[in-house]
Amino acid sequence: MSPIRQPSRTARAPLFAVALGASTALVLTFLALPVLAIFLQTSPSRMLASLGEPESTEALKLSLETTSLAVVIIVIVGTPAAFLLATRSFPGKPLVVTLVELPLVLPPVAAGIGLLAALGPHGLLGGAVGNSLVFQTAGVVLALVFVASPFYLRQAQSAFAAVDRSFLDASRTLGAGQAKTFARVAIPMARSGLMAGLALAWGRALGEFGATLMFAGSIQGITQTVPLAIYDRFAVDFPSALALSAILVIVSASLLVSVKLLAGPEALSGAPR
Amino acid sequence: MLRAELTDTVGDLELDVALRVPAGRCLALTGPSGAGKTTILRMIAGTTSPRRGRVLCGEQLWLDTERRVDTPPEGRRCGYVFQDYALFPHLSAWRNVAYGLGEMPRSRRRERALELLERLGLSDRADARPATLSGGERQRVALARALARRGDLLLLDEPLSALDARTRAEAAQAVAEILHDSEAPVILVTHDFADAALLSDETAVVDRGRVVQQGTASSLAARPASAFVANLSGAVVLTGIARPADNGVTAIALDGGGEVSAVATGPGEGPVAISVYPWEIVIQPPDAAPGGSAQNHLPAQVVSVTTVGNRVRVGLQASQPLAAEITQPAARELGLDLGSPVIASWKATATRLIAL
Numbered sequence: 058m059s060p061i062r063q064p065s066r067t068a069r070a071p072l073f074a075v076a077l078g079a080s081t082a083l084v085l086t087f088l089a090l091p092v093l094a095i096f097l098q099t100s101p102s103r104m105l106a107s108l109g110e111p112e113s114t115e116a117l118k119l120s121l122e123t124t125s126l127a128v129v130i131i132v133i134v135g136t137p138a139a140f141l142l143a144t145r146s147f148p149g150k151p152l153v154v155t156l157v158e159l160p161l162v163l164p165p166v167a168a169g170i171g172l173l174a175a176l177g178p179h180g181l182l183g184g185a186v187g188n189s190l191v192f193q194t195a196g197v198v199l200a201l202v203f204v205a206s207p208f209y210l211r212q213a214q215s216a217f218a219a220v221d222r223s224f225l226d227a228s229r230t231l232g233a234g235q236a237k238t239f240a241r242v243a244i245p246m247a248r249s250g251l252m253a254g255l256a257l258a259w260g261r262a263l264g265e266f267g268a269t270l271m272f273a274g275s276i277q278g279i280t281q282t283v284p285l286a287i288y289d290r291f292a293v294d295f296p297s298a299l300a301l302s303a304i305l306v307i308v309s310a311s312l313l314v315s316v317k318l319l320a321g322p323e324a325l326s327g328a329p330r
Numbered sequence: 331m332l333r334a335e336l337t338d339t340v341g342d343l344e345l346d347v348a349l350r351v352p353a354g355r356c357l358a359l360t361g362p363s364g365a366g367k368t369t370i371l372r373m374i375a376g377t378t379s380p381r382r383g384r385v386l387c388g389e390q391l392w393l394d395t396e397r398r399v400d401t402p403p404e405g406r407r408c409g410y411v412f413q414d415y416a417l418f419p420h421l422s423a424w425r426n427v428a429y430g431l432g433e434m435p436r437s438r439r440r441e442r443a444l445e446l447l448e449r450l451g452l453s454d455r456a457d458a459r460p461a462t463l464s465g466g467e468r469q470r471v472a473l474a475r476a477l478a479r480r481g482d483l484l485l486l487d488e489p490l491s492a493l494d495a496r497t498r499a500e501a502a503q504a505v506a507e508i509l510h511d512s513e514a515p516v517i518l519v520t521h522d523f524a525d526a527a528l529l530s531d532e533t534a535v536v537d538r539g540r541v542v543q544q545g546t547a548s549s550l551a552a553r554p555a556s557a558f559v560a561n562l563s564g565a566v567v568l569t570g571i572a573r574p575a576d577n578g579v580t581a582i583a584l585d586g587g588g589e590v591s592a593v594a595t596g597p598g599e600g601p602v603a604i605s606v607y608p609w610e611i612v613i614q615p616p617d618a619a620p621g622g623s624a625q626n627h628l629p630a631q632v633v634s635v636t637t638v639g640n641r642v643r644v645g646l647q648a649s650q651p652l653a654a655e656i657t658q659p660a661a662r663e664l665g666l667d668l669g670s671p672v673i674a675s676w677k678a679t680a681t682r683l684i685a686l
Contacts, residue, residue: 127414223416229403230410231430231479241429245420 092306099299105158107300115278116286117304123194124262131209131258136251139213140243144225149181154214161207168204169271177272196273197280201262209258216250217243252320256313263309283308332387336373338380343668345369345380345539351515353388358518358530358547360562366539367519370415374517375410376403386483389513406483409476409514413487415468417460423471423614424456431479446474450504464541466497470504477508484508484516490525499684505529506684523547524605527567528684535559551608552651553634554643560637564628566611566652572602572683579678586649590626592681603684610680611654613644613664616671626674628652632670635661642666646674 107113142154160168176189176199177180190196220243228238244251266284273280275289283305291298332351339345345366351357359367372378374385376392379400385393387408392401409430427443434442447453450470453646469489476484486505493501506529509516519528524630526533527547534544535558543555551563568584572592575581580592582604593605612624630652634645642661644654655673656664664672 118445221416223412223414224418226375226403227410227412227416227418228429229377230375230406230408231427231475232404232432234402234404242418246418248420 087160095299095303095306097103099296099303103300104294104303107297107304110297112277112286113301113304116281116283116301117308119194119197119278119280120263120282120284120305121308123197123201124259127198127205127262128209128255130198130202131206132251132255135206135210136213136244137239139210140217140239141209143214143217144222157210158207160204161211165204165265165267166271169200169268172200172203172268172272191272192274192276192280194273194279197269199214199281200268200272201265204265204268205258205262208261209254212254212257213247213251216247216254219250220246249320252316256316256320259316260309263305332374332385332517334370334374334383334385336370336380336383336385338369338373338382340366340369343369343539345600347536347539347541349534349541351517353515354513355532356509356512356516356530358520358526358533359536360520360523360526360533361499361536362562363521365536367521367536368487370536371410371487371517371519374483375408375485376401376406381423396556407479407481407483408483409479409481411472411476411484411486411489413519414492415460415472417468417471417475419460422457422459423452423463423467426471427462427475427478431474443474443478446478447471449593450474464497465493466501469493469497469501473504481514483514484512486516486518486639488520489518489660491521499682502528502558523551523563524567524607524682526606527563528603528682535562548589548651551653552645552647554636554645554653561643563653566608567603568606568650568652569601569603571597574598580683582683584628585647588628588649590628590681591678592683593678600685605682605684606652606676606680608643608653608655609641610676611652612664612675613646613656613660614673614675615655615664616673618673622675625671625678626681627675630672630674632666632668635666635668646672680683 089296142150144159163171173180173191176186178188190199224242224246225238228242229235233241264284264286265282269280269282270285275281275285277286281289283301287298287301287305331353332349335348337346343366344363348359348369349370361367369378373380373383373393379393382395383393384395385391387406391399392406407508418429424440424443424447427446428439431439431442444453444456447456450473452467452470452474455463455467458472458524463471471494472474473489476486489505490498490501492602502525510528514532518526518530523533530547532544533547533550535550536540536542537558543550543559547563548567550559551566554563568590570582570584570590572580572582578593580598581589582592582602583589590604594599615621616629628648630646630648632644633647634643634653636645637658638655640658641655642658644656644661644666646652646654652674666672
């Protein structure tokens with residue numbers, strides 16, 4: 058009996074599929090390698106020791122405080138603004154949307170200089186607020202809001218735009234005013250997109266370096282957040298910088314994952330709705 | 331009584347309509363998609379404002395662009411069933427219904443929502459989210475939600491179009507019952523003339539933003555003012571009294587005389603409306619021997635002959651008006667003149683049935 062010849066699927070895997078797989082593997086390796094290296098070069102005991110140093114704990118505490126506050130401000134002010142941008146059309150809207158996205162492409166150092174030029178002691182509005190911001194914790198929060206808000210606004214805008222108009226109309230015809238419709242229909246329906254935006258903005262704020270350094274400086278306990286503390290050490294104590302970096306990676310990653318878990322499975326997959 | 335006069339330009343559409351719907355009556359707006367039917371509902375509900383217009387519902391002036399009156403939608407007491415229902419996906423069925431009960435004390439809302447759901451036979455699905463409901467169940471939740479508002483007006487946008495054929499008959503019955511009980515004026519939008527015919531008291535044919543003909547569905551089918559209306563009015567509606575006959579057949583004694591039968595699931599007894607598509611109706615000379623598989627034969631007179639594309643729509647007057655659609659060669663062969671007597675025949679299986 059002659060063996061039955063079956064066409065093999067695996068033997069003739071299309072070249073394109075191979076190319077897709079290879080490029081994905083390359084991207085993953087490249088992106089994961091530096092993060093992996095941080096953990097390979099440091100050790101849990103080194104990280105624990107770092108957490109014992111007051112400079113580290115102070116920086117960590119300051120980072121958590123300033124980023125939380127910045128995210129709260131971004132969400133409170135940004136959510137209604139994103140809703141307006143998503144649901145209304147008005148002349149010049151593309152310009153406004155571009156303006157909102159501008160901080161995304163602005164180099165953080167330039168953003169810091171810009172903030173100084175606007176709100177520094179010798180800036181446009183400096184006389185009024187300059188001394189309460191520069192070299193102050195409030196200045197850190199301001200820099201974080203500036204740099205991180207577009208990440209939230211963009212996501213929130215597309216999340217609101219994905220809510221079909223008929224749901225908002227239905228709410229209105231059922232007797233709910235605009236504010237109630239926003240709170241009871243638009244926000245719950247856009248929830249997973251909003252949470253994904255919040256996670257992105259928070260992550261961006263935690264890693265913020267350039268604008269904070271330029272605008273608020275790097276004063277331990279007042280404006281020195283974790284990224285600034287890492288930079289402060291890396292010339293003099295590389296192992297300590299490594300340990301603090303590892304801690305920051307863990308904090309950022311767990312924030313991202315927990316916010317996404319709260320938002321539900323859709324946000325975890327990262328696909329815009 | 332609802333009166334609405336609306337004028338606007340929406341994209342390519344030049345909208346210009348004037349509608350009047352008495353309390354307790356149902357006006358159907360029918361026509362092709364893009365004719366402006368949904369836009370009319372939106373403007374009446376207030377979710378869109380026309381450039382010029384006036385909407386008067388009972389004694390309340392909802393819109394008058396000349397006097398700068400434009401009540402927001404939440405201020406117009408108007409139940410609205412949206413196309414595809416627009417049920418809030420994050421709320422359970424009863425919470426969807428209770429959403430419209432904002433004026434009621436919070437403690438009584440659940441009870442009232444459950445009452446409404448029960449009326450539509452859905453009390454056991456009250457805690458289900460819309461995503462887990464079937465199409466027919468969703469439609470009934472949407473109806474219950476629109477009724478919760480206890481409006482001075484009821485607007486239904488394609489309440490049956492999202493349903494499969496099997497669910498449709500049941501859902502049509504649910505809508506028919508609500509229309510029957512409604513003391514408010516009702517406007518029903520549908521692209522299906524048969525639905526308009528079965529559910530409404532009057533039908534307005536809308537084309538490119540204008541009402542091209544308005545009347546009872548059967549009068550539109552029997553005397554279409556244009557080929558467009560003839561083409562659209564794809565159903566004949568007759569009313570009568572049903573009684574069960576042998577072999578699962580329902581016999582219907584037509585109002586005005588004559589009897590026909592239907593093989594249809596639906597009400598077996600009492601006042602009913604039946605609908606037949608004109609292309610299911612065969613026309614024969616009066617002296618022809620009744621034969622073939624058709625069971626229903628009505629003597630009738632030709633009252634109109636309209637050419638619709640390659641077909642001919644023949645308006646007939648039997649005990650009630652009806653219409654048949656035949657090919658041009660068949661029309662030539664029959665030599666149809668106005669007033670000539672014919673026999674209209676169709677099969678019992680081609681008869682749709684709904685309780686009145």
